[in-house]
Amino acid sequence: MSELTDLTIADARDGLKKKSFSARELADAHIKAIEKGRALNAFVTETPDLARKMALESDRRIAAGEARPLEGLPLGIKDLFCTKEVLTTAGSHILDGFKPPYESTVTRNLWDAGAVMLGKLNMDEFAMGSSNETSYYGPVTNPWRRKGANTKLVPGGSSGGSAAAVAARMVLGATGTDTGGSIRQPAAVTGIAGIKPTYGRCSRWGIVAFASSLDQAGPMARTVRDCAIMLKAMASHDPMDSTSVNVRVPDYERAMTGEVRGLRVGIPKEYRIDGMPAEIEALWQKGIQWLKDAGAQIVDVSLPHTKYALPAYYIVAPAEASSNLARYDGVRYGLRVPGKDIISMYENTRAAGFGREVQRRILIGTYVLSAGYYDAYYIKAQKLRTLIAQDFDQAFEKVDVLLTPTAPGPAFGIGEKTDDPISMYLNDVFTVTVNLAGLPGISVPAGLNNEGLPLGLQLIGKAFDESTLFRVGEVIERSAGPTPRPGTWWEV
Amino acid sequence: MSVDKTTVKRVAKLARLAFPEERLEPMAGELNRILAWVEQLNEVDTSSVEPMTSVVKVSLKMREDVVTDGNQPIAVTENAPEGEDHFFAVPKVVE
Numbered sequence: 001m002s003e004l005t006d007l008t009i010a011d012a013r014d015g016l017k018k019k020s021f022s023a024r025e026l027a028d029a030h031i032k033a034i035e036k037g038r039a040l041n042a043f044v045t046e047t048p049d050l051a052r053k054m055a056l057e058s059d060r061r062i063a064a065g066e067a068r069p070l071e072g073l074p075l076g077i078k079d080l081f082c083t084k085e086v087l088t089t090a091g092s093h094i095l096d097g098f099k100p101p102y103e104s105t106v107t108r109n110l111w112d113a114g115a116v117m118l119g120k121l122n123m124d125e126f127a128m129g130s131s132n133e134t135s136y137y138g139p140v141t142n143p144w145r146r147k148g149a150n151t152k153l154v155p156g157g158s159s160g161g162s163a164a165a166v167a168a169r170m171v172l173g174a175t176g177t178d179t180g181g182s183i184r185q186p187a188a189v190t191g192i193a194g195i196k197p198t199y200g201r202c203s204r205w206g207i208v209a210f211a212s213s214l215d216q217a218g219p220m221a222r223t224v225r226d227c228a229i230m231l232k233a234m235a236s237h238d239p240m241d242s243t244s245v246n247v248r249v250p251d252y253e254r255a256m257t258g259e260v261r262g263l264r265v266g267i268p269k270e271y272r273i274d275g276m277p278a279e280i281e282a283l284w285q286k287g288i289q290w291l292k293d294a295g296a297q298i299v300d301v302s303l304p305h306t307k308y309a310l311p312a313y314y315i316v317a318p319a320e321a322s323s324n325l326a327r328y329d330g331v332r333y334g335l336r337v338p339g340k341d342i343i344s345m346y347e348n349t350r351a352a353g354f355g356r357e358v359q360r361r362i363l364i365g366t367y368v369l370s371a372g373y374y375d376a377y378y379i380k381a382q383k384l385r386t387l388i389a390q391d392f393d394q395a396f397e398k399v400d401v402l403l404t405p406t407a408p409g410p411a412f413g414i415g416e417k418t419d420d421p422i423s424m425y426l427n428d429v430f431t432v433t434v435n436l437a438g439l440p441g442i443s444v445p446a447g448l449n450n451e452g453l454p455l456g457l458q459l460i461g462k463a464f465d466e467s468t469l470f471r472v473g474e475v476i477e478r479s480a481g482p483t484p485r486p487g488t489w490w491e492v
Numbered sequence: 493m494s495v496d497k498t499t500v501k502r503v504a505k506l507a508r509l510a511f512p513e514e515r516l517e518p519m520a521g522e523l524n525r526i527l528a529w530v531e532q533l534n535e536v537d538t539s540s541v542e543p544m545t546s547v548v549k550v551s552l553k554m555r556e557d558v559v560t561d562g563n564q565p566i567a568v569t570e571n572a573p574e575g576e577d578h579f580f581a582v583p584k585v586v587e
Contacts, residue, residue: 101567200548213547242553243546311530322507329508331580333571342583347510359509363500363519364526366507380533382543387536389544421522422529438547463548 004029005169006485009073009226012172016062016072023058023072027051027116030074033170034118036491040141042155042165044079045087046119054116061114070233071114076171078162079120080127081107081217082206086117090208091125091135091158094353095334104206105238106175106217113233118171122161125355126325127182127210130427132160133418134357142190142411143168143486147452150489153411156186156427162220163190167486173221173230177207179214180313181407181431184443187220188406188456191445191483193227193473194220196431198464199438200245201231203238211320212243214313214435222483224444224473228252231466247464255467256474261295263472266399270306271430273408279449280405287403287446287457290479291472299399303391308384309433310425315368315381316436321358322365328353360421389437396462401472404430406443406456434460442469444476445483454483495523
């Protein structure tokens, strides 16, 4: 038998059912991998005792014939999800010592389905970043390196700890959140799969808020099937989130028929951006060919307002963030830095507690919402958002799904892009449109580039049609062939 | 629309962020670059476009106006950096 940490979620589930190994053995193997992988800095908090306790309960249930859908499967949780009595930091200094007295709905759903928690995963501070370099707890290192080099690369962001932990075999799967690409972009540059579901599919209750009209939770795992298994458990209608939608959650695995004959796949011409690296263009063409070979029909489509998505996002997201982050005042939780009066206590706490990128976005957000500028910026951006959503509506009259690259390039070096916010923002150029329109998008591993670094392809679907994304995603995954392991160079 | 030092100072005040004098000028530069970049939205005529209010086409749900939770003073205050008898403690605000 291969190593337990190399199993997919689907295989681990079958192995537990057949009693080839116990949940305790599976948890222990991952706890060991986490200890050996500390150099990657993927975890903010490890919870081995909790994991063993949950695994023992899973073994009891399996023995009693009461196994639940995710029974005994060890997962990592992005540190943006509130976990009861377990430190939750959002990657920020300002939440120092915060132990939520409640559990987020998504993690509650996972534990109710029998999953085992290995710990809380590092991330960009308040999910603001595309490289996991803005975390108060330091950058995460990508388990992948360029062939023949040992430059440390970023794992993407903001769910960078989640992506690195999954790729490095420290967890079977992880939760992520995606506001502008924070699940799909890190998944692409670490060679794993990740899906941002339709807005409203997963409850946002108990997830530290960044930009409430864009935030959505989703799974990250090594295969498309594993994401399907996780999402089935994570998704639910929740009265605690008024934007969570009351629609049936389908059996995503059953939708994965491997059949795409006759399916209409749209290729949006506006995603062929200026200066796009040749390897990304070549990858896209390969994806088109794979789906053609599988019998799908390729259709050219136009999404004319694509180029305005990123600037619109950098008005809407900071505006909502500046409002959401007003709650961090040094009174109710987290850090407090004293001042000469209550106002200076607020100001000192927030200046010390928020990092540079978060402060920059709070200022932008406050500015665009301030008197006299609201219409010129925020309303203008929300109007562009309407146009971007209409572009998709029109495209989906002609096609069933859209195929694009996930990110404009492979993983880059730590520190390479930190000086220029806009060049960092451009990492999300292909992913952010989906958040603005509320649609589902999946990133699927699609092979390695010449330097030996993973690249991903993105599929965009109609609202609440995640099933099609899993079905087509699996076909791409299979055509690309198995992604090799990144090695184990980081192990001590 | 260009942001200067005074504007950064005013916005930082609104956002309750203490900002050292020497960081005002560089931040004005950073904000101007980002604002100049988002200005490209003005290329698009949106005079007859409705701003988006919700990406999911559902109306907000209503529920009975009844108490669903509460009476948990310990849970509410246990994370406070300073507190007494399940109250939050803040610097004096009234003379």
